[in-house]
Amino acid sequence: RGAGAPRDKNEKPYLLPSVKEAEKRIVESGWNGVQQKEYAGITGIKEFCDASVKFAYGADSPALKENRLISAQVLSGTGGGRIAFEFYARFLGKGVPVYMPDPTWANHLPMAKDAGLSLQTYRYYDKNTYGLDFTGMCEDIKAAKDGSIFMLHACAHNPTGVDPTIEQWKEISALLKKKNHIVFLDMAYQGFASGDADKDAAALRMLVADGHDVMLAQSFAKNFGLYGERVGCLSMVGSTTEEAQRLLSQLKILIRPMYSNPPIHGARIVATVLDDPVLNKQWYAECKGMADRIIEMRTALKDGLAKEGSTRNWDHVVDQIGMFCFSGMTPEQVEKLKTEYHIYMTKNGRISMAGITTKNVGYLAHAMHAVTK
Amino acid sequence: PTMARTHLLLASVLLLPALATCTTTSRWSAVPQAPPDPILGVATAYNADPAEMKVNLGIGAYRNNEGKPIVLRCVREAEKKIANDETAMKEYLPIQGLEAFRKVTSAVIFGEDSPAVKEGRIAVVQSLSGTGALRVAGEFIAKYNPGTTVYISDPSWGNHHTIFQRCGLQTKKYRYLSESMGLDIDGMLEDLRAAPEGSTFILHTVAHNPTGVDPTQEQWKKIAEVCKERNAILVFDTAYQGYASGNLEGDAWSLRYFANELDMELFVTQSYSKNFGLYGERIGALNVLCKDKTTADRVLSQLKTVVRPMYSSPQLHGARLVAGVLNEPELKSLWNVELKEMADRINEMRTALVGALNDIKCPLPGPQFADWSHITRQIGMFAYTGLSEAHCKVLTDKYHIYCTKNGRFSMAGGNPGKVKDIA
Numbered sequence: 001r002g003a004g005a006p007r008d009k010n011e012k013p014y015l016l017p018s019v020k021e022a023e024k025r026i027v028e029s030g031w032n033g034v035q036q037k038e039y040a041g042i043t044g045i046k047e048f049c050d051a052s053v054k055f056a057y058g059a060d061s062p063a064l065k066e067n068r069l070i071s072a073q074v075l076s077g078t079g080g081g082r083i084a085f086e087f088y089a090r091f092l093g094k095g096v097p098v099y100m101p102d103p104t105w106a107n108h109l110p111m112a113k114d115a116g117l118s119l120q121t122y123r124y125y126d127k128n129t130y131g132l133d134f135t136g137m138c139e140d141i142k143a144a145k146d147g148s149i150f151m152l153h154a155c156a157h158n159p160t161g162v163d164p165t166i167e168q169w170k171e172i173s174a175l176l177k178k179k180n181h182i183v184f185l186d187m188a189y190q191g192f193a194s195g196d197a198d199k200d201a202a203a204l205r206m207l208v209a210d211g212h213d214v215m216l217a218q219s220f221a222k223n224f225g226l227y228g229e230r231v232g233c234l235s236m237v238g239s240t241t242e243e244a245q246r247l248l249s250q251l252k253i254l255i256r257p258m259y260s261n262p263p264i265h266g267a268r269i270v271a272t273v274l275d276d277p278v279l280n281k282q283w284y285a286e287c288k289g290m291a292d293r294i295i296e297m298r299t300a301l302k303d304g305l306a307k308e309g310s311t312r313n314w315d316h317v318v319d320q321i322g323m324f325c326f327s328g329m330t331p332e333q334v335e336k337l338k339t340e341y342h343i344y345m346t347k348n349g350r351i352s353m354a355g356i357t358t359k360n361v362g363y364l365a366h367a368m369h370a371v372t373k
Numbered sequence: 374p375t376m377a378r379t380h381l382l383l384a385s386v387l388l389l390p391a392l393a394t395c396t397t398t399s400r401w402s403a404v405p406q407a408p409p410d411p412i413l414g415v416a417t418a419y420n421a422d423p424a425e426m427k428v429n430l431g432i433g434a435y436r437n438n439e440g441k442p443i444v445l446r447c448v449r450e451a452e453k454k455i456a457n458d459e460t461a462m463k464e465y466l467p468i469q470g471l472e473a474f475r476k477v478t479s480a481v482i483f484g485e486d487s488p489a490v491k492e493g494r495i496a497v498v499q500s501l502s503g504t505g506a507l508r509v510a511g512e513f514i515a516k517y518n519p520g521t522t523v524y525i526s527d528p529s530w531g532n533h534h535t536i537f538q539r540c541g542l543q544t545k546k547y548r549y550l551s552e553s554m555g556l557d558i559d560g561m562l563e564d565l566r567a568a569p570e571g572s573t574f575i576l577h578t579v580a581h582n583p584t585g586v587d588p589t590q591e592q593w594k595k596i597a598e599v600c601k602e603r604n605a606i607l608v609f610d611t612a613y614q615g616y617a618s619g620n621l622e623g624d625a626w627s628l629r630y631f632a633n634e635l636d637m638e639l640f641v642t643q644s645y646s647k648n649f650g651l652y653g654e655r656i657g658a659l660n661v662l663c664k665d666k667t668t669a670d671r672v673l674s675q676l677k678t679v680v681r682p683m684y685s686s687p688q689l690h691g692a693r694l695v696a697g698v699l700n701e702p703e704l705k706s707l708w709n710v711e712l713k714e715m716a717d718r719i720n721e722m723r724t725a726l727v728g729a730l731n732d733i734k735c736p737l738p739g740p741q742f743a744d745w746s747h748i749t750r751q752i753g754m755f756a757y758t759g760l761s762e763a764h765c766k767v768l769t770d771k772y773h774i775y776c777t778k779n780g781r782f783s784m785a786g787g788n789p790g791k792v793k794d795i796a
Contacts, residue, residue, distance in 0.1 A: 013462045020459070027456035035449070036442040038434060039652045042413055075501075075684035082683055091404055110682035114512075147400065182400065213399070227465045228689040239399040249407035256410055257536040258508050258683065259501035264653035265690035 014290070016225045018283035022272040023265075031268055040264050042252045044073020048267035051274035052233035056190060056201055056218055063208050063237045070248035071235040072255065073262045077188045078107060080217030080234035084184055085115030086254045087215070088149055098149040098184070099140070101125070103348065105158045108151070108186075120144070125160045130316030130328050132162050141175045150176060154187035154216070155200040156322025159350040163193075163321050169203045173210045183212045188219040193322045195291035197223075197284070213237045220270050222323065223287050229266025290354075294323065297356040301325075304365025312372060325351040333371040341367035411531055412777055419775040427773035428791050433582075433754050434652055435715055435785040445650045447707040451697030455690075463689060468677040470499020470658075471692035477699040478658040482611060482625055482643055487633050489662050496661040496673035498680060499687045503612050503644030504532065506659035510608055510640045511540035512679045513661075513672075514573055521606060523573040524565065526550075528779060530582045533575055533610075542573070550584050554747040554759060558592050565599045573606040578641075579624040580617035580753025583781040587752050593627045597635055607631065608640040616648040617753045619713035632662055645695050647754065647785075648712060656691030715785075722784040722792065723749050723756060729796030738764065738780070756782040 030036065043049065049071040053064065063069040074080040088096065094116040100108055101124035112119055122144070123136030141150065152172075157163055164172060176183055185204055191197035207214055213236070220231040234251065238244030255261075273279045302317045317325050329337075329349035337343040343364060345351050356364060409417060415431030437443050444452075455461050469475065475497045483490050500506035514521060523537040527546035534544045547568075548560030565574060576596070581587055588596060600607055609628040615621040622629075631637045641660040646652045659676065663669040680686070698704040727745045737745070738759035748756045760768070760780035768774040774795060776782050787795060 013464050015459075015462055019463075024456050027452050034442075035444045037444055037448075037651055037653045038442050039413075039416075039432065039646075041417070042410065075688075078681075078683070078685040091401070107682060107685065110678070114679075114682045180400075213401070221465075226463055228463045228686070230684060230686070230688040238401065243399055243401055243404075246404050246406045247401060249409075250404055252410065253407045256413070256504075257532060257539040258505070259655060260504040260532070261413070261653070261655070263501070263655040263688040263691060266688065 014225055016283065016286045018273055018279050018286055019224055019226065019269055021282075022269045022276075022279060026265075026268050026272060031264075037264065039261050040073070040267070042255050042261050043071070043248070044262040045264060045267040045271055047271040047275060048073055048231075049233055049235075051271050052218055052220075053235050055197065055274060056187065056204060056216060056233075056235070057208060058198070058201065058205055061205065061208060067241045068238045068244050069235055070238065070244045070251070071233055072248070072251050073267050074217070074232045074234045074255075075259070075262060076221050076230045076232035077186060077217050077219030078111065078232075079230065079262075080219070080232045081108065081184075081186060082111050082115055083234055083251060083254050083258070084215050084217055085112050085117050087251060088182070088184075089116035090254070091250070092149070092182075096149065098151055099144055100151050101137075101153065101157065103159060104151070104153075105186075117149070120148075122150070124157070125162060125326065127328065130162075130313075130326065131319070132164055132168070134164065134168055137164075138171065138175055141172065141179060141181065144179065144181065147180050147182065149182045149184060151184045151186060152203075154185045154190070154204045156189035156193035156324075158188065158322070159324050159346070159348060160326040161320025161322050161324045162316075162326070164203070166202060166206070169206060173207050173212065176207075176212065177210060183207060183214045185214055185216045187216060189222055189322050190218070191284070191287045192223040192291050195288040195295075197287075208237060213239055220266070224270055224273070224283070225290075226266045226269065229269070230263060231266035231270055294353045297353050297361060298325065300358070300361045301353075301356060301365055304361055305369055308365050308369035310369045310373065323352060323354055325353055327351050327368070329368070329372060336371045337367055341370075343367055415775050415777055418769075422773055422775075424773040426794070428775065428787065428795060430774060430776040430782040430784075430786045430795070433647060433783045433785060435647065435650060435719075435754075436788060438718070438788050440788045440791070443650060445708065445711045447698045447704040447711060448649060448651065448694055450704055450707075451694050451701070454697060455693055461693075466499070466686045466689060466692070468680050468686050469497070469673060470687045471689065471696060473696040473700060474499055474656075474692040475658070477696060478643060479660050481621065481699065482614060482628070482641055482660065483632055483662070484622065484625070484629055487629070488636075489632055492666060494663050494666045494669045496663065496669045496676060498659050498673070498676050499692050500642070500657045500659045501655045501684070501687060502646050502657040503610060503642050504536065505655065505687075506642035506644070506657050507533070507536050507608070507610065508540070509659050509676060509679050509683075510642060510661075511537045511542065512683075513676055514606060514608075514640075515540040515542050516675070516679075518571060518573070518606060521571055521573045522569065523575060524568055525575045526561075526577065526581070528583055529575070529577075530610075537573075537575075547574075549581075550586060550757075552741045554584070554586065554742070554757065556586050556588055556592065558588065558595070562595060562599055565596070565603065565605070568603055568605070570604050571606065572603060573608060574600060574603075575608050575610060576627070578609045578611040578614065578628050579626075580613035580755075582612065582753070583755050583777070583779060584757040585751025585753050585755050586757070588627070590626065590630075593630060597631055597637075600631075601635070601637070606640070607637065608642065610642050612644040612647060613753050614643070614648055615709075615712040616716060619716035621709070621712070638663055645691070649695060649698070649708070650715075651691050651694060654691030654694065655688070656695055719754050719784050722787050722789075723751070725789060725792045726756065726782075726784070726787065726796060729792050733796055735796060754783055754785045756784050758782055
């Protein structure tokens with residue numbers, strides 16, 4: 001399965017009950033008791049933005065407490081990233097490079113280009129270990145010109161599923177600080193990576209505590225199952241309250257000629273869920289359930305491959321985090337999987353774990369062993 | 374020893390300021406405070422105003438007789454169906470949007486019998502209302518016609534210039550509004566004729582924003598001739614179809630003439646914000662009418678490459694609502710009824726305002742005006758009153774009546790109870 005949208009154990013797309021309940025309430029009772037579909041303002045639904053940043057940064061984040069954090073509702077992770085890149089191009093200069101991990105989500109590249117930035121990569125995935133090339137990554141952070149823009153995946157790196165450990169994050173943070181680099185974080189899987197939303201946000205929170213004035217693009221596509229409603233939040237930490245307001249005013253200038261103001265429905269749903277203690281708890285369990293199922297499938301796939309007699313090291317299937325498994329299979333092997341076994345994945349061997357179920361994991365293990373033995 | 378201590382003390386006092394200036398200044402210290410949006414900023418100011426008696430004539434959002442926002446009955450029905458449908462998933466839409474929506478939206482604007490619709494030679498993408506459609510159009514135009522200059526009416530919706538400049542294109546103005554608040558057709562034709570070949574012209578399909586002054590059919594024909602002669606890239610901005618007169622066909626006459634009778638290639642942006650009351654749901658479409666289906670298919674593929682790095686794919690809800698109404702005959706009929714209700718009420722408001730102004734013999738905003746009739750002659754939801762920026766400031770500061778500083782009143786924002794106060 002190619003695209004990153006979860007399935008339940010019967011391969012059906014999964015609509016979270018907490019989300020459906022929130023939607024019903026909104027349709028029935030309106031928004032704050034009023035039936036209306038008014039423009040939300042350039043930065044979107046306020047309750048949504050407030051709940052989003054609390055969710056990401058933690059209620060006791062110094063940035064929040066010191067009122068140095070601004071936010072705007074955006075069109076999911078893509079929309080957030082695009083506005084972030086346009087901001088950098090406007091204030092740091094057109095053609096300035098953004099450093100992206102090698103590899104990264106394919107869409108990041110045209111997002112940066114269309115926004116007016118140029119592209120650079122930093123070493124990330126080690127194809128020999130199926131893990132992180134930490135030495136290479138640190139070297140590249142050091143080698144970049146001071147004050148460069150560095151895009152990092154906050155958790156569950158897409159497409160590799162390889163994340164730095166918290167100790168490695170500490171070193172990365174120190175290096176970034178030394179080089180005065182600009183930190184942009186893409187967080188599309190909070191809560192969905194490990195099942196623990198605070199754990200998944202640990203890197204972000206540490207970077208903020210270390211004093212980085214980060215920009216964060218949050219997506220609620222996966223963790224809320226709200227893919228098609230395009231719900232996201234773009235936030236920025238300023239050095240002072242006054243600066244944060246200036247930054248916000250400039251984000252608005254970029255949003256207005258793109259789509260004026262964001263679509264209300266999905267954001268209202270997220271705000272309703274996060275702000276209602278009962279629904280919040282229910283949602284958290286549902287999200288954890290999704291994460292757990294994927295972790296189960298990882299184990300099942302690895303065990304299945306061993307059962308098939310594969311002598312290859314498949315540890316990375318279980319070690320990698322989040323929705324994707326960077327299998328290490330070659331484009332030729334991937335092609336064979338398609339033509340001979342009708343199994344679909346992207347050419348780079350990235351498997352969407354959400355497409356795996358108890359019913360098909362045996363078949364997948366069999367096919368993967370057949371093409372890799 | 375005392376001398377040494379004094380020296381030390383002095384030294385430390387002198388050093389401290391130096392240390393203070395050694396702290397790094399923020400990398401964003403040069404980022405200036407941007408001014409508030411001229412239109413959306415009005416609502417912000419209005420909301421912040423604690424006055425009990427205040428009126429918002431800024432944003433073009435419809436209000437009922439009680440001054441309350443409404444959701445159309447047809448939309449409510451469609452929405453309840455979605456909420457109660459346990460099988461309605463929230464998967465990603467394709468980049469070009471909801472198929473059920475794309476299939477019907479072109480027919481709304483071009484007419485079901487439009488040859489272009491029947492021959493499938495319109496590239497359609499669901500867009501983030503009118504703004505989103507214009508931005509995608511602008512990026513596409515800039516990619517394939519980078520040297521084109523974009524001509525925008527004077528005055529126009531302010532965001533027009535910002536959008537096309539953001540796409541890297543130069544914008545210019547063409548004369549539009551005459552001294553007497555009518556259409557300066559000669560000035561308009563002269564300016565368009567003087568534009569370089571291959572320029573881009575932004576035209577308002579109906580209910581010109583902010584003036585409410587539309588060309589007559591005869592004037593549209595003359596405009597079409599110039600557009601053809603200049604081989605211009607045409608963008609029809611359609612934000613008020615059905616909402617202007619209550620009649621969907623009538624409101625679309627201008628671009629249907631260009632599309633169906635003159636068989637011209639067009640960019641047509643649609644917004645369902647006003648005519649469906651779906652403002653915050655951000656639902657619209659970009660239609661690119663091409664000479665043939667092959668071209669339309671290729672254009673669609675390129676529109677998708679503009680959309681994907683901007684927001685990947687559009688949102689479900691608004692598209693489902695519009696498709697849900699348009700694909701259900703009873704709901705579609707109801708929509709037509711509600712459109713007429715809104716348009717009629719707005720026209721009543723115009724008449725009531727002019728009546729109230731005449732009743733109190735309100736002085737005219739300038740020597741070029743003989744009376745207040747320009748307000749009732751104008752089409753659509755805005756009254757371009759002729760009030761100056763200074764007048765508007767007094768209205769806001771003293772009377773808590775909010776409007777954009779060009780004297781544009783959103784008549785949908787008024788209600789009969791407040792007309793006398795406004796007058």
